Each structure stands twice: as structure tokens, then as C-alpha cells.
Amino acid sequence: xxxxxxxxxxxxxxxxxxxxxxxxxxxxxxxxxxxxxxxxxxxxxxxxxxxxxxxxxxxxxxxxxxxxxxxxxxxxxxxxxxxxxxxxxxxxxxxxxxxxxxxxxxxxxxxxxxxxxxxxxxxxxxxxxxxxxxxxxxxxxxxxx
Numbered sequence: 001x002x003x004x005x006x007x008x009x010x011x012x013x014x015x016x017x018x019x020x021x022x023x024x025x026x027x028x029x030x031x032x033x034x035x036x037x038x039x040x041x042x043x044x045x046x047x048x049x050x051x052x053x054x055x056x057x058x059x060x061x062x063x064x065x066x067x068x069x070x071x072x073x074x075x076x077x078x079x080x081x082x083x084x085x086x087x088x089x090x091x092x093x094x095x096x097x098x099x100x101x102x103x104x105x106x107x108x109x110x111x112x113x114x115x116x117x118x119x120x121x122x123x124x125x126x127x128x129x130x131x132x133x134x135x136x137x138x139x140x141x142x143x144x145x
Contacts, residue, residue, distance in 0.1 A: 024066075032056065044082075064102075113138065 024046040032038035036053065040060040049069045053076050060080040070090040079099045086106050093113045100120040107127045116136045128138065 024062075032058075108138075 025042045028041040036056040042062045044062045045065040047067045051071045054074045056076040058078045063083045065085045068088045072092045074094045077097045082102045084102045084104045089109045091111045096116045098118045102122050104124040108131045109129045111131045113133045118137045
């Protein structure tokens with residue numbers, strides 16, 4: 001009996017360990033795309049490229065490592081969201097709320113960030129190469145005089 005259990009474990013363990021790790025929650029991704037409402041959702045590492053998320057409620061959502069390349073987040077509420085390491089290359093963030101959000105290591109290359117509120121946001125190691133940033137508290141270098 002013990003031998004059968006051990007044999008089964010030896011066969012099953014590599015299969016479990018080799019399986020891809022799924023992050024996020026597919027049901028919540030569908031909810032977001034259909035309704036624009038996904039407060040406190042787990043969308044970590046999800047592929048949301050080109051998503052139309054105009055006015056989306058993503059307060060306190062986990063978007064860590066998410067791919068939001070060229071996503072339209074106009075007027076989206078990302079207050080308290082975790083976007084650490086997310087890719088927002090070419091994304092549009094006009095009038096978005098990023099209050100108290102974690103923006104550490106976010107890629108904003110070629111993003112359009114107009115009139116966004118980043119009050120209290122953590123912004124370590126941002127990539128803002130060729131980003132268009134207007135009326136938003138994101139800038140390069142130095143302290144305010």
C-alpha cells in the first residue's frame with residue numbers, strides 16, 4: 001500500500017510542478033471586460049492588451065505584472081491598485097485616478113498620461129521613455145524648489 005502511494009506521488013509530483021502557474025482570475029477578467037467593474041479583482045499577470053477600459057472601476061485591483069499595452073484607461077479609477085511591474089506601453093490614461101497606487105517598475109513607454117491624479121502613488125523606477133505627460137505629477141529628476 002505504501003509502495004503504491006509512493007509510486008503515485010513520484011509520478012504526479014513532476015506533473016504538478018511542471019504545470020504553468022496561473023495568475024489572476026479568468027472570471028474576473030471577463031467581468032472587467034463586460035462591465036468595466038472589477039473593484040479589488042486579481043488581474044495579476046493578465047493579458048489586457050488593447051482593452052477598452054474607459055471609466056473602469058479598478059480600485060484596489062491587483063494588476064501586478066499585467067500587460068496593458070495600448071489599453072485605453074481614460075477616466076479609469078485605479079485608486080489603491082497594485083500595478084507593480086505592469087506594462088502600459090502606449091496606454092492612454094487621460095483623467096485616470098492613480099491615487100495611492102503602486103506604480104513601481106511600471107513601463108509607461110509612449111503612454112499618454114493627461115490630467116491623471118497620482119497623489120500618494122509609489123513611483124520607483126518608472127520607464128517614461130517617449131511618454132506624453134501633461135498636468136500629472138510625474139516628471140524627471142530633481143526636487144521641487
